[in-house]
Amino acid sequence: MTSRREFLSKAAVLGGIAVAPGLILFEPARAKGASSKVRWGMLVDTTRCAEGCSACVSACNRENGLSGGTRPTDSQWIRKVELREKATGRTLSLPVMCQHCAEPPCVDVCPTGASFKRADGIVLVDRHICIGCRYCMMACPYKARSFVHRPLHDQKPDVPRGQGCVESCTLCVQRVDRGEQPACVEACKAEGGDALLFGDLNDPQSGVSRRMRERGARQIRADLQLDTGVRYQGI
Amino acid sequence: MRLLAALALIAALALPAGVLAGVDKPVIEKAQSGPCIAPPEVMRREHPDMLKHQRVETVHQGIVGAKVSLEKCVACHASKQTGSVAASKQDFCESCHAYAAVKLDCFECHASRPEKQ
Numbered sequence: 001m002t003s004r005r006e007f008l009s010k011a012a013v014l015g016g017i018a019v020a021p022g023l024i025l026f027e028p029a030r031a032k033g034a035s036s037k038v039r040w041g042m043l044v045d046t047t048r049c050a051e052g053c054s055a056c057v058s059a060c061n062r063e064n065g066l067s068g069g070t071r072p073t074d075s076q077w078i079r080k081v082e083l084r085e086k087a088t089g090r091t092l093s094l095p096v097m098c099q100h101c102a103e104p105p106c107v108d109v110c111p112t113g114a115s116f117k118r119a120d121g122i123v124l125v126d127r128h129i130c131i132g133c134r135y136c137m138m139a140c141p142y143k144a145r146s147f148v149h150r151p152l153h154d155q156k157p158d159v160p161r162g163q164g165c166v167e168s169c170t171l172c173v174q175r176v177d178r179g180e181q182p183a184c185v186e187a188c189k190a191e192g193g194d195a196l197l198f199g200d201l202n203d204p205q206s207g208v209s210r211r212m213r214e215r216g217a218r219q220i221r222a223d224l225q226l227d228t229g230v231r232y233q234g235i
Numbered sequence: 236m237r238l239l240a241a242l243a244l245i246a247a248l249a250l251p252a253g254v255l256a257g258v259d260k261p262v263i264e265k266a267q268s269g270p271c272i273a274p275p276e277v278m279r280r281e282h283p284d285m286l287k288h289q290r291v292e293t294v295h296q297g298i299v300g301a302k303v304s305l306e307k308c309v310a311c312h313a314s315k316q317t318g319s320v321a322a323s324k325q326d327f328c329e330s331c332h333a334y335a336a337v338k339l340d341c342f343e344c345h346a347s348r349p350e351k352q
Contacts, residue, residue, distance in 0.1 A: 032298075033292070033296040033297045033298040034296060034297030116295060118295070118296075118297055119296070119297070120297065124294070126294050126295065127344055128290055128294070151343070152343075152344075154346070154348075155344065155345065155346050156346060156350070157306050157309070157345075157346040157349065157350045158306075158350075160344040160345045160346070161344055162343045162344030163343065165344070173297070174299075177297055177299045178299075
């Protein structure tokens with residue numbers, strides 16, 4: 001007797017293969033675990049990202065059980081950043097979160113090995129090992145990480161979080177492992193923005209790779225040569 | 236005199252037994268569904284090692300849906316009254332850990348109640 005969840009994930013894989021090989025973006029990792037053949041990444045099309053829209057931020061808060069506060073001591077996994085080019089007056093709005101670097105500085109500086117990169121490129125914090133020293137927060141050029149200052153209650157079963165640990169965007173690893181898209185990507189699509197695209201950067205046929213091939217994409221602070229997994233168009 | 240000494244001896248022997256009887260055994264609430272992944276005597280001794288081994292595989296290697304899962308423990312053992320495994324002294328995890336005087340810190344981060352459907 002298979003559970004409903006197992007049945008659905010199998011059905012999703014089979015269905016995806018049956019429809020068209022190019023159409024299925026990813027298959028659930030499940031029992032096999034994260035594979036080094038894939039590298040999860042995200043493409044942000046800033047030309048489609050609406051000013052004042054924060055659907056991705058609220059979806060992230062809902063999915064991961066964040067309070068939604070924006071004080072310096074509150075956890076923020078995605079920030080909406082509004083930019084204005086001085087010379088031309090052109091304005092730009094974009095979400096900035098953990099960039100899931102291939103060479104993550106947070107992992108380099110972590111004294112305990114709590115900050116690590118999974119085989120599929122997702123950068124995570126193992127809260128069992130994190131001692132809350134916050135070196136990684138200093139090292140991150142994107143201000144992507146937050147420290148949990150107060151005891152938490154009623155966490156989501158899929159997203160354990162607690163006082164004294166550093167945390168950041170996980171690319172919704174719990175959803176990715178089920179074969180789903182990150183919450184922000186889904187929310188952006190539902191809102192009609194379609195500015196976020198999630199997929200395998202290693203697969204030349206994936207949606208992100210195709211769109212990057214067609215229109216190019218940039219990394220924030222590319223000069224640091226961190227080879228980020230989150231890429232931006234229109235900046 | 237001999238009778239008194241005998242009575243004192245009996246009283247002295249009976250005392251520890253009396254003290255032990257005074258300590259409440261942990262309340263073990265019946266799980267909500269089906270059999271566990273291992274017999275109770277194995278689970279009682281091995282569950283910390285099982286969970287510690289699994290947490291490495293799950294967090295670092297991304298292996299999900301394994302046999303050992305804290306989320307599944309909570310789903311089966313959450314109390315009918317409090318809906319949690321660690322909210323009150325009577326709840327499944329908390330009652331034994333209080334009895335054994337072992338600090339239970341899993342639920343500072345992990346949810347101690349199943350996800351609301």
